Amino acid sequence: MSTTGGLTQRRRNVLSDGVEDYTNDERPQNESKPERSKNERADSDRDEEDDDSKGGKGPKLTLLEEVLLLGLKDAQGYLSFWNDNISYVLRGCILIELSLRNRIKTVMEIRKRPYAERLLEVIDERPTGEVLLDEALKLIKLDQQSISSWIDLLSGETWNIMKIGYQLKQVRERIAKGLVDKGVLRTEKRNFVLFDMATHPVADHSVKEELIRRAVDCLLGRGPPADRRTIAMVCAAYAANVLENALVNLGHAQREACFQKVDEMLQEHAGLTQKALSAGTTEVIAGVLSVYTKMDSIL
Secondary structure, eight states: OOOSSSOOOOOSOOOOOOTTOOOTTOOOTTSOHHHHHHHHHHHHHHIIIIITOTTSSSOOOOHHHHHHHHHSOTTTOSOOTTOOSHHHHHHHHHHHHHHHTTSEEEOOOSSOOOGGGOBEEESOOOOOSOHHHHHHHHHHHHOOOBHHHHHHHHHTOOSOTTSGGGOOOSHHHHHHHHHHHTTSBOOEEEEOSSOEEEEOOBSOHHHHHHHHHHHHHHHHTOSSOOOHHHHHHHHHHHHTTOGGGGSTTSOHHHHHHHHHHHHHHHHHHHTTOHHHHHTTOOHHHHHHHHHHTTSGGGO
16 A cells, blocks of 8 residues: 555545535534533443444444454455555544544534545543554544544554654554454464464354344345444445455355445445435544545555
8 A cells, every 4th residue: 555645546526525514523503512412422322332233142343343354264364465455444444433432523614624634533532442442542632633644644654753653553463352352263373484473263153144244234235224333344344355255155246236335335425415414424434434435445
């Protein structure tokens, strides 16, 4: 991936940002602030308790863990060596997860910027219980940067040596270790001729199977409408070049339909259309997804 200011290639224009769009993150200042805070706390608790695991019985997974799990080879326990997109996508997943838990939101401004360029602020400093999320939350509190800038900074893609300390290191390995702690993966050592490497094969296949079922149902329109967490998961998996792992058992026509559907979903939620708003997509999620639309993997 290029290190000159992040991603340089650009996809077709994302849907225009409306000037008068108010989302759950932005309300006129004359609204009742105590009531809004109460609702935010309720939404946050609901997201943490219910949305992290749609299966209900399995361990609660973060969005980062879901995307990484989709990318892992079940028996070998490592990602494809040719995948250079997933690390960048995982940083965006951190911002989405923090938004889902109502920890961050975009700064309200009179003059609207494109969603990816809107500034972030911390609105709830409570620890999430996830080390990577809490580490990112502390960094976001220190500085006011745009969504796209934070993804670059957390990825280490910056020429500013004063900001290099914002990079989150060993993210994939730390996510994998978290999945080991949750019983989803196990740890093994594998010899790659010149070096030994810790790998993390799947230990609980039911968790990954449930994840794949959610993704396929979402893309083929099975069951009730997908929730915003599932939508974010399939869009992130698409940008990270791991979505195809969930579609291997489908026929060619179904796979093509799934890729067309996720492309439509990505554009829709990146543009924060009325349908996206009704699904609960926030400006933070829209900003991250609009960054994903510019990635080489889906050009």
